[in-house]
Amino acid sequence: MLRFALRRLLVALLVALAVSAASFLLVFLAGDPAVAMLGQGGRAEDAAALRTLYGFDRPLPIQYAAWLAKALVGDFGRSQFFNLPVAAILWERLPTTMTLGVCGLAFALALSLPLGILAALRPNSALDRIALLVAVTGQAIPSFWLGLMLIVLLGVVFPVLPISGADDWRGFVLPTVVLGYYATPGFMRLTRAGMIDVLEADFIRTARAKGLSAPDVVLRHALPNAIIPVVSLAAVQFGFMLSGSIVIESVFALNGVGRLAWESITRSDLPVVQAIVLVFAVIYVILTLAADLLNAWLDPRIRAA
Amino acid sequence: MAALLEVEDLHVRLPVAGGTLHAVRGIGFALQPGRTLCLVGESGCGKSLTALALMALLPRRAARDAARLSFAGTDLRSLPERRMAALRGDRMAMIFQDPMTSLNPTMRVGTQLVEALRRHRRVSAAAARDRAVALLERVGIAGAAARLGQYPHQFSGGQRQRLMLAMALMCEPQLLVADEPTTALDVTIQAQILRLLAEVQRELGLALLLITHDLGIVARMADEVAVMYAGEIVERGPAAAVFAAPQHPYTQGLLNCIPAPGRTLPGTPLAAIAGVVPSLVGDWRGCAFRARCSRARPACADDPVPTRTAAGRHSYRCVLSPAPAGREAAP
Numbered sequence: 001m002l003r004f005a006l007r008r009l010l011v012a013l014l015v016a017l018a019v020s021a022a023s024f025l026l027v028f029l030a031g032d033p034a035v036a037m038l039g040q041g042g043r044a045e046d047a048a049a050l051r052t053l054y055g056f057d058r059p060l061p062i063q064y065a066a067w068l069a070k071a072l073v074g075d076f077g078r079s080q081f082f083n084l085p086v087a088a089i090l091w092e093r094l095p096t097t098m099t100l101g102v103c104g105l106a107f108a109l110a111l112s113l114p115l116g117i118l119a120a121l122r123p124n125s126a127l128d129r130i131a132l133l134v135a136v137t138g139q140a141i142p143s144f145w146l147g148l149m150l151i152v153l154l155g156v157v158f159p160v161l162p163i164s165g166a167d168d169w170r171g172f173v174l175p176t177v178v179l180g181y182y183a184t185p186g187f188m189r190l191t192r193a194g195m196i197d198v199l200e201a202d203f204i205r206t207a208r209a210k211g212l213s214a215p216d217v218v219l220r221h222a223l224p225n226a227i228i229p230v231v232s233l234a235a236v237q238f239g240f241m242l243s244g245s246i247v248i249e250s251v252f253a254l255n256g257v258g259r260l261a262w263e264s265i266t267r268s269d270l271p272v273v274q275a276i277v278l279v280f281a282v283i284y285v286i287l288t289l290a291a292d293l294l295n296a297w298l299d300p301r302i303r304a305a
Numbered sequence: 306m307a308a309l310l311e312v313e314d315l316h317v318r319l320p321v322a323g324g325t326l327h328a329v330r331g332i333g334f335a336l337q338p339g340r341t342l343c344l345v346g347e348s349g350c351g352k353s354l355t356a357l358a359l360m361a362l363l364p365r366r367a368a369r370d371a372a373r374l375s376f377a378g379t380d381l382r383s384l385p386e387r388r389m390a391a392l393r394g395d396r397m398a399m400i401f402q403d404p405m406t407s408l409n410p411t412m413r414v415g416t417q418l419v420e421a422l423r424r425h426r427r428v429s430a431a432a433a434r435d436r437a438v439a440l441l442e443r444v445g446i447a448g449a450a451a452r453l454g455q456y457p458h459q460f461s462g463g464q465r466q467r468l469m470l471a472m473a474l475m476c477e478p479q480l481l482v483a484d485e486p487t488t489a490l491d492v493t494i495q496a497q498i499l500r501l502l503a504e505v506q507r508e509l510g511l512a513l514l515l516i517t518h519d520l521g522i523v524a525r526m527a528d529e530v531a532v533m534y535a536g537e538i539v540e541r542g543p544a545a546a547v548f549a550a551p552q553h554p555y556t557q558g559l560l561n562c563i564p565a566p567g568r569t570l571p572g573t574p575l576a577a578i579a580g581v582v583p584s585l586v587g588d589w590r591g592c593a594f595r596a597r598c599s600r601a602r603p604a605c606a607d608d609p610v611p612t613r614t615a616a617g618r619h620s621y622r623c624v625l626s627p628a629p630a631g632r633e634a635a636p
């Protein structure tokens with residue numbers, strides 16, 4: 001297990017390095033950063049001055065090394081719009097987005113795992129149909145539309161929940177539902193398919209031949225074998241949720257990183273965009289690593305591979 | 306002595322594309338405590354479904370009915386699943402054909418070993434573990450205590466079947482159903498597992514229902530034998546009697562298939578019964594073997610095929626009268 005973990009960690013570090021290079025280059029892909037900072041109608045002398053000030057005239061590898069060295073200690077430069085350190089702005093916004101992501105994922109799993117398991121136990125039953133319906137609607141409804149509908153219904157018509165902001169936990173309920181519901185169908189179908197497969201396996205018959213109770217057979221013997229692809233998907237989905245937070249945070253007026261990303265792009269606040277891309281990418285790498293390790297813990301054969 | 310297991314007129318039906326597969330068609334047998342009954346027949350004749358029917362482990366779609374299905378005096382036909390589950394793994398246990406897939410790959414073998422015992426008996430975790438270690442040593446897995454924490458993929462095929470056996474014996478069952486326990490193993494391992502099975506049976510006084518398609522195994526292990534063909538038992542009786550004077554043309558054909566030292570000249574092609582097993586979807590009349598039987602006659606198409614007694618408990622289903630002859634009698 002330790003060898004496996006170390007190998008995966010090494011891979012994750014390499015990926016993170018590649019990702020950091022990509023987010024560094026992002027600034028240059030968008031064109032001359034100095035011109036972008038000045039905006040339309042900037043003068044050439046000012047651009048040249050900026051280039052020298054920010055070191056854009058140095059060779060790229062050197063700029064990258066300098067940028068990375070700072071990023072590693074949490075220094076992402078200054079935001080031109082706020083005139084504050086990028087790290088400080090991120091620290092303020094990140095908790096909202098992460099809370100939203102974690103709650104959304106938890107909501108999606110809490111809904112889809114039981115539904116998927118029950119549907120697999122009785123394929124083609126009424127319950128299976130209901131689960132399918134939940135899945136299909138979850139996939140068909142765009143999340144911004146669902147968000148707006150829920151706001152109208154629960155915020156305006158029956159005002160039980162706040163429709164914007166996150167002053168307390170109640171502000172997170174609707175965004176969590178909207179964000180999580182969108183991820184539910186994938187989890188549910190994967191759980192259902194995996195469970196149907198595993199319940200046919202010989203070792204399930206062995207477990208039943210021992211006289212084990214149905215919950216033991218289903219939850220202890222079948223589920224750990226069926227859940228492995230779901231764990232991998234959860235890591236991917238969490239990443240999608242972070243990017244999805246751009247929409248959700250706008251709809252629900254939450255001050256998270258997603259909204260910050262959107263606003264910074266429109267303002268050409270490049271250091272902020274760059275830092276967000278890097279942080280999200282690193283979170284994604286960490287999640288993938290965590291999913292790999294969790295799967296290796298679930299399935300000893302993966303460790304040996 | 307009262308029979309431990311009694312089966313009469315057992316049927317198993319499965320819905321399939323194009324109708325109902327009548328996979329087990331009215332079979333019956335009895336098994337005494339401490340004895341071995343071998344259920345033998347070609348692939349697909351319904352041996353596994355018979356075993357699963359006894360254990361109430363049939364696929365959900367399958368329908369089972371019987372005139373009698375009793376284990377240690379308990380009528381299993383109408384037993385609710387809860388009470389059936391209380392018998393399974395405790396007083397009746399089963400091991401399967403493929404030890405590579407019959408163990409849970411994501412669970413430590415120690416956990417898999419103790420769970421039946423902990424489900425059926427009030428024992429401490431430590432006591433259950435001790436019993437698991439003792440049984441593993443008994444079935445020939447060295448250094449058992451250290452191996453409880455390992456996973457199935459760390460064991461060889463033969464070792465996994467030993468694990469399955471130890472697992473089945475955890476609660477000291479009265480009946481062990483073994484469905485082709487050695488088919489998936491190579492020949493030398495097969496012999497070891499069979500010897501082990503015979504030993505533990507003697508030590509524990511187990512009743513053993515041993516399913517196989519290998520008459521060599523029947524000859525070594527069986528007290529009683531039941532020959533199955535196309536969902537029916539066509540001949541049954543004490544193994545010695547059936548081997549000495551097989552009556553049913555199918556049994557005779559099977560026995561002609563195994564080369565015997567002294568009787569088979571080297572270089573003789575291995576005999577096989579020509580023809581294929583009929584489809585059991587839908588209704589069937591008369592003797593199911595008649596398409597392949599060299600002695601078939603018009604009466605063989607009539608229902609019911611008579612059950613005849615050869616001698617004592619040795620009986621068979623065929624229109625032919627008993628022949629006292631040995632193996633060479635037919636065709």
Ligand SMILES: Nc1ncnc2c1ncn2[C@@H]1O[C@H](COP(=O)(O)OP(=O)(O)OP(=O)(O)O)[C@@H](O)[C@H]1O
Nearest residue numbers: 319321328347348349350351352353354355364518
């Ligand atoms: N789950 C199932 N669905 C449909 N048909 C099945 C199912 N299980 C078994 N059968 C069919 O029922 C018949 C009897 O099957 P069974 O497994 O009892 O045979 P068997 O004698 O054990 O054969 P083998 O020696 O190959 O294990 C076969 O024709 C088989 O194709």
Ligand code: SF4
Nearest residue numbers: 592595598605623624
């Ligand atoms: S009943 Fe007829 S067909 Fe069937 S085994 Fe006997 S002789 Fe052959």
Ligand SMILES: [Mg+2]
Nearest residue numbers: 352353484485
């Ligand atoms: Mg079988």
